[in-house]
Amino acid sequence: MSASKSVAGPSVVSHAGRSGRNWLALSAIAALIVVLPVAGLALEALKGSTGLWAHLFSSVLPVALRDTVILLVGVGLLTAVLGTTTAWLVTAYDFPGRRLLEWALLLPLAVPTYIIAYAYLDILHPIGSVQGAIRWVLGYESPRQFRLPDIRSMIGCILLLGFVLYPYVYIPTRAMFITQSGNLIDAARTLGISRRAVFWRVALPLARPAVAVGIALALMETLNDVGAAEFLGVRTMTVSIYTTWITRTDLPGASQIALALLLIVVGLVAVERWARRKQRYATDARRSRGLKPQKVSAVNGMLLLFMGSVPILLGFVAPALYLTTEAWKRYQFAGVSPRLLNEAISTITIATLATVVTISLGLVVAYATRLRPGKASATLLRLSTVGYAAPGTVVAIGVLIVLAGFDRFIDRTALDWCGISTGLLFMGSGAAVVYALTVRFLAISAGGIEAGLSRIPMSLDHASRTLGQSPAGTFRHVHLPLSKAAISAAALLVFVDCIKELPATLLLRPLNVETFATHLYGEAARGTYEEASIAALAIVAISVLPVILLSRIGTAGRSVAADR
Template identity: 70%
Template sequence: MPAYSKSRFFRAGSLWLCLSAVSAFLVFLPVLALALQAAQGSDGLWSHLLATTLPVAFVDTLILLTGVGIIVAIVGTSAAWLVTAYDFRGRKILEWALLLPLAVPTYIIAYAYLDILHPIGPVQSALRALLGFASPRDFRLPDIRSMTGCILLLGFVLYPYVYIPTRAMFLTQSSSLIDAARTLGVTRNAIFWRVALPMARPAIAVGISLALMETLNDIGAAEFLGIRTLTVSIYTTWVTRSDLPGAAQIALALLLIVVCLVSLERWARRKQRFSSSAKRSQQFTPHKVSATRGGMFFLLGLTPILLGFVFPAIYLATEAWKRMRFAGISPRLYDEIINTVILASVATIVTLTIGLIVAYAIRLRPGNASQWFFRFSTMGYAAPGTVIAIGVLIITGAADHFISQIAMSWFNMSVSLFLLGSGAALIYAYLVRFLAISAGSIDAGFNRIPVTYDQASRTLGETATGTFRHIHLPLSKTALSAAALLVFVDCVKELPATLLLRSLNIETLATHLYGEAARGTYEEASIAALAIVAIGILPVIVLSRVGRRL
């Protein structure tokens, strides 16, 4: 290749690397702003919080994380082994149906079950009629507004985070290992505990950590169910006390918990080193069971699907139908759908663009620098939306103040809340929160393209940008589409950042649902909730199609 071509390609690679560095800085900036704001202190806050809020919030957060972690580990791992190790009627249905709870955000599951299990709701009313009781005073189930209720509801929504990687791990395990274990006298039931489970520990650990980070990000379900977590404490300190430095300090404490969770997950699998030859290993073959046992297995696999998706979906559809028959669809709901789609679409375009930059920089300049920029760019996904929202508010608030001063001094005009009022701050929060999804998916797509294509392009004198436009983009359409879909749906479902950073008088489907549920007018929010669930099913369809190709 000519020397000038090499030099031109190297300069282009440096440009992409610089753009990747800027992207990493944009993601890291809210965390830095959070630390600087927290350093300002808050007079009397910590003495007040230590006396009233933090002990309860910290203990409740730890109990919630422990309980949810146990539930998702048991349900997710058991379901993955059930549909992988055994062959029974209905197994193919369970394989994809077990993904359905991913379509239901945590705040919607709490919203639905609060009404379903209300003392005068359909379940308890039917039980009293069946048992001959006339009043809720005579008979009522334990209140769903409790720590136990919150753990169970979140666990049966978040278990797919464990089910997906664990099932993939089980499917890739060589059947020769199972045969060797049987030869050595290990019973079929003991194979799970002595062979399959130890090898799947890394996947289980990753799934649990993702589920726990989603639990920390939750604000709606915990507040609806009366659990005072650190995330709820951040929201109340900021909104109720109007104490931004204090909220920043609690947010940093929550961020520290996230770092500890990630570190603990990596430490737990630090010695896990398993490998198998894909060419020599035989595919894992499920064991055929009797019709009676297969029916029991199907009911077991169906239970988390019913609790995590079917019952809430039926409730939402029923309430939405009642609402539409009684009063039709409110014109306000159309505005909320438009707001939701516009914000999510703009955020998806921005996030996808930045993700392309970060992923292509690694392609052009593989090395420590591009790898570190990639890691910093994707760190936002581990931070709860409330934490990111506070950091973004600090940055955009300072930027709005600067823009206002410039506009007044140069043009003698008042410009206030330019970023916060236009929705740019919320788009920025979405970018920081979901850039990991975009960059990770695109990087995986780029890795499927042989490096020889890049080399051939250079030989023909093409620039790095031209190679990107003519080779990598066309060959990465599937990865780009999947990334765009996942980012869009996550933006639609995101509640904490949207709730805290949306413009005045702007409502989305998520914030509308939160407001109605907080007021106890559940029927008013049923249509919005059903719309969010319907949109959330889209990535589940994609994941189910991927699962069939494993």
């Protein structure tokens, strides 16, 4: 018996090592798939002449860079203020409606940035119902006598994006507040510090890493936006990439602007990590207790409920009501357009294919990290997630360059060998859109699945191996069943993000193929808002799904903190 064990032991280890190397090789392929568009973008940018760079630096980049920086600063400040104050409000105070407010503050995440711009352009139109009601109250008769400032402005863009993106700060900051030790708060109160001062001197400094992460995510979404900025007349670098490529048909110029934007993104990530490089927080979970909300009077409770409801009303309720009303009007007038059925099929098909590919690659990358922990697997994990930091327009240009090259190679080879032309095999089939969405959202898949796998004890892997299972068998019979929740959550988030994604889909979709997002963009660009209301409402309705998931996770987090 001992002899058989001595023989079997090394063979199992050797088999596990070979299998681990195979998974690592597959992870390297996944990372290469993500990195290729960035490399293609850099090569295409080098094709631009020196005169083109001079033109960009003199006329395009100064305006685009100025507007981008102003927009980022404004959105960063607004999301920081809204996210941290609402997180503290629902964590530190107990008032009627607080439980409802906790998850309702997530709802603006269900409204993509281009949809809120689309909605408010009509809601706040000079001859619309809102401004008409204001003029009626004030005794004016026409827009010439009184009108609100035009929402098509930098301030309008900052406000709208801020009220949609603040949940990126609210979610991690609230989680940090919940897990903060109540003992620290009590110690501060015994030293004579008021509840308001506790926020500034204790809670907020401890939560700075979470606030920094949330702001960074909000700014990434701001850089990815093309619809809202274009609708509102803000010429960001993302909009400049789109117009340079589509309007001027200048791919090298668009690649150079995209490369400059990518450097800004890298700089944002570096600044965010530098800002929290020395942040450390430790607590004894056995002796500490969670922060207990303070009960307030009825009047103060109503005031806090109103304050917490304002971001929800502006960021979700108002646009959702507008879309519902306009969709109902459109349905009563002309029913449901046959176009919507085709767009729904295209939207769901593209999102489903991209989700399957993204989750499959995410499983490979996450499992390789578990089998072969070390610098190599960690580096491949980071490389496979860099696409999420790149705006959709940047990824789209990189994907176009790579797949267009493959299309030309295959077409030339087919002509030489078979005498037939394959045409745009990748670019004309929708594969480019699926590829771009995979690059963009592989970070969500790999990160979510890796987190789920990390909760499974390594002892189960060892037990499975001693029973004769290979790493692939252990993956099928142990890890997949135990990480179903994490995989399902990642798949849901990826699917919804694919449906909402506008820049990559707008730039890479095949001819005569429309999705909900591209249909809405086209109608809003033409000013026919009522035509796209049903598509916009469908996107918002689907986007509520991850919000429900996040609210359940938040409730679970509070329960764990309370149990401590």
